[in-house]
Amino acid sequence: MSNKYxxxxxxxxxxxxxxxxxxxxxxxxxxxxxxxxxxxxxxIKTMMPVPDSDHxxxxxxxxxxxEEIQKIVGICxxxxxxxxxxxxxxxxxxxxxxxxxxxxxxxxxxRMNRILEVDKDLAxxxxxxxxxxxxxYDYIAEHKLGLWLSMPAPSAIxxxxxxxxxxxxxxxxxxxxxxxxxxxxxxxxxGEVLRTGMGSMPNSNTWQVFKWGYGPYLDGIFTxxxxxxxxxxxxxxxxxxxxxxxxxxxxxxxxxIVEIVExxxxxxxxxxxxxxxxxxxxxxxxxxxxRRSDYVTGPGSIPDAAVRKLAKDHHLGIWNVYAALYGTQxxxxxxxxxxxxxxxxxxxAKILTEREVGDDPAFKYRAALMRGDMTLQEFSxxxxxxxxxxxxxxxxxxxxxxxxxxxxxxxxQILAKYGLDYSGEFIVGxxxxxxxxxxxxxxxxxxxxxxxxxxxxxxxxxxxxQGYGTYRVNTAFMDKVAETYGPVQRQVHKTLKKAxxxxxxxxxxKSGIR
Amino acid sequence: MRxxxxxxxxxxxxxxxxxxxxxxxxxxxxxxxxxxxxxxxWRDGVEVYSKVCGYxxxxxxxxxxxxxxxxxxxIRAIVRNGSRAMPPFRPSEIDDESLAKLAEYIQRN
Numbered sequence: 001m002s003n004k005y006x007x008x009x010x011x012x013x014x015x016x017x018x019x020x021x022x023x024x025x026x027x028x029x030x031x032x033x034x035x036x037x038x039x040x041x042x043x044i045k046t047m048m049p050v051p052d053s054d055h056x057x058x059x060x061x062x063x064x065x066x067e068e069i070q071k072i073v074g075i076c077x078x079x080x081x082x083x084x085x086x087x088x089x090x091x092x093x094x095x096x097x098x099x100x101x102x103x104x105x106x107x108x109x110x111r112m113n114r115i116l117e118v119d120k121d122l123a124x125x126x127x128x129x130x131x132x133x134x135x136x137y138d139y140i141a142e143h144k145l146g147l148w149l150s151m152p153a154p155s156a157i158x159x160x161x162x163x164x165x166x167x168x169x170x171x172x173x174x175x176x177x178x179x180x181x182x183x184x185x186x187x188x189x190x191g192e193v194l195r196t197g198m199g200s201m202p203n204s205n206t207w208q209v210f211k212w213g214y215g216p217y218l219d220g221i222f223t224x225x226x227x228x229x230x231x232x233x234x235x236x237x238x239x240x241x242x243x244x245x246x247x248x249x250x251x252x253x254x255x256x257i258v259e260i261v262e263x264x265x266x267x268x269x270x271x272x273x274x275x276x277x278x279x280x281x282x283x284x285x286x287x288x289x290x291r292r293s294d295y296v297t298g299p300g301s302i303p304d305a306a307v308r309k310l311a312k313d314h315h316l317g318i319w320n321v322y323a324a325l326y327g328t329q330x331x332x333x334x335x336x337x338x339x340x341x342x343x344x345x346x347x348x349a350k351i352l353t354e355r356e357v358g359d360d361p362a363f364k365y366r367a368a369l370m371r372g373d374m375t376l377q378e379f380s381x382x383x384x385x386x387x388x389x390x391x392x393x394x395x396x397x398x399x400x401x402x403x404x405x406x407x408x409x410x411x412x413q414i415l416a417k418y419g420l421d422y423s424g425e426f427i428v429g430x431x432x433x434x435x436x437x438x439x440x441x442x443x444x445x446x447x448x449x450x451x452x453x454x455x456x457x458x459x460x461x462x463x464x465x466q467g468y469g470t471y472r473v474n475t476a477f478m479d480k481v482a483e484t485y486g487p488v489q490r491q492v493h494k495t496l497k498k499a500x501x502x503x504x505x506x507x508x509x510k511s512g513i514r
Numbered sequence: 515m516r517x518x519x520x521x522x523x524x525x526x527x528x529x530x531x532x533x534x535x536x537x538x539x540x541x542x543x544x545x546x547x548x549x550x551x552x553x554x555x556w557r558d559g560v561e562v563y564s565k566v567c568g569y570x571x572x573x574x575x576x577x578x579x580x581x582x583x584x585x586x587x588x589i590r591a592i593v594r595n596g597s598r599a600m601p602p603f604r605p606s607e608i609d610d611e612s613l614a615k616l617a618e619y620i621q622r623n
Contacts, residue, residue, distance in 0.1 A: 034605075041595050042602035062606050092601060110606035130606070134565055156569050157601075288574070361574070376569035382599030383575070390599070444598070 007056045009103040020079040027071045032062040046096045047390040049453040055098035060106040070191045076505035083107040087129035087162035093390040095475035100509035124208040126234045129161040147237040150174040153378035161233045171369040175276025183207040185232035189501035208234035226507035227500045241326040246367035250317025250350040258401030265399045277323040277428040282311040285362045287380040289314040301416040322366040387442030395468045397433045418455035482512025556612040559619025586617035
């Protein structure tokens with residue numbers, strides 16, 4: 001164990017690392033290279049149920065230009081030192097700013113934060129990795145560009161590059177973020193700079209408007225991967241609609257999700273409801289309004305009767321469907337008629353709008369997310385168990401009622417076995433749903449840490465055995481999820497890795513790829 | 515320290531960088547970036563608080579931090595190390611000088 005460093009990259013001697021650090025310092029300057037425990041403290045804390053020391057970096061580098069990054073990868077190749085690249089570093093519940101493996105050097109691109117271009121007419125942006133949604137939001141407001149963002153719930157502190165590269169989602173009609181990505185600049189492991197799509201052609205002005213370019217489409221291989229370092233990223237923005245009508249539809253029983261999904265799917269596929277609708281369980285919304293300790297004490301998951309009482313006390317449904325209509329008032333009026341007729345048939349749905357629940361804190365933050373406004377209200381989830389433990393369990397489901405009920409019941413049953421609550425929601429694509437469950441536990445309680453780890457492991461095992469794949473996972477479970485997709489895909493990933501990064505310097509372990 | 519805070523245990527001093535001088539830069543070639551803007555700075559503590567911390571600490575998510583005369587050293591330690599669910603914030607997100615201004619603002623207001 002080194003005394004000079006808090007960790008070392010796997011297989012690298014202290015002497016070799018000394019040389020690498022000296023070279024990094026010559027490129028970036030002393031102030032942009034961190035190696036002390038105090039300097040590295042903000043890179044270490046995660047919300048995962050494993051010791052933070054398992055993911056402690058050996059150093060962190062703050063680069064601000066493409067040329068610096070090219071030189072950094074040169075040094076990494078020379079000494080075989082691996083780097084783990086982060087942008088805003090707020091992948092909370094998926095590994096935060098810490099590397100996948102102990103001893104990796106964090107390449108921190110937060111200071112590479114220029115908004116390079118926002119085109120009002122063509123409604124796109126080109127940004128660097130360190131740009132946050134809040135930064136872009138303020139820029140758009142200041143310049144009166146009339147464009148809306150789509151972002152995940154940690155909006156103000158997260159950013160479009162990191163979120164989209166990890167294939168995150170938001171809540172507006174542009175909620176499936178990677179669908180709206182258009183053009184990347186990537187520093188490859190050999191130091192070359194690739195611009196994808198139309199960006200490869202000199203003098204092209206269509207980089208941010210036409211995704212495909214010519215030949216194989218490459219952008220996908222730079223998402224959830226470790227094949228390059230994305231230094232510029234283009235994506236489309238939504239023109240602010242003339243009118244916007246958010247609403248919530250509440251149902252009283254867990255089984256009602258079958259009806260909800262069967263009604264939503266055709267409305268979503270046909271575009272009557274254009275946004276990424278959320279079907280949130282009462283326990284996902286409860287922390288905004290209530291404390292767990294008011295309803296249950298002692299170990300074990302919260303009983304159904306307590307959930308029903310909580311929902312009643314705080315005017316929540318057991319399921320809460322948040323959706324919105326966008327367009328002219330005439331379009332909205334017409335679509336509203338279609339929505340209310342569809343949900344009104346069975347008599348089970350309670351349909352509420354801003355007029356009835358505009359001041360409700362859950363409705364308010366959901367409405368903000370659906371119009372791309374900044375809010376961090378969803379972090380209330382972390383108060384539910386307290387203690388800062390959180391992992392997102394994120395299996396994909398068909399948008400079919402029976403399937404969603406099956407996934408919900410299975411998840412709830414496994415969580416209960418470990419004394420954990422079902423804080424879940426479904427984010428509706430067109431034909432798919434991201435089933436998103438916050439596995440919340442108290443990281444200061446060793447018993448809950450152990451239970452959370454075993455629970456998450458079992459969730460992945462059972463779900464994959466049923467054919468349910470996970471779309472994204474924290475850094476402690478990436479290998480396990482990679483296994484679930486079978487040996488052929490894993491081998492193809494490995495083959496690409498070998499071709500593009502023969503020394504394995506870029507984020508070894510990301511998505512199980514080495 | 516466990517479970518001593520009776521109400522909201524999440525703390526979240528949320529900090530992100532603003533564009534002090536967002537450049538509509540020449541994007542034509544990477545070589546032009548050697549003079550990329552590195553000189554951004556938060557204007558003052560109020561800006562940091564309102565654009566980051568306030569989203570949690572001005573509402574119901576994290577505990578109130580204004581009006582408690584919290585010592586700057588404590589604020590600095592929590593920002594850099596995080597606490598429970600509150601994530602830490604790196605010097606790339608808030609430089610030491612801006613963090614000092616933020617801590618002073620929080621203590622005095």
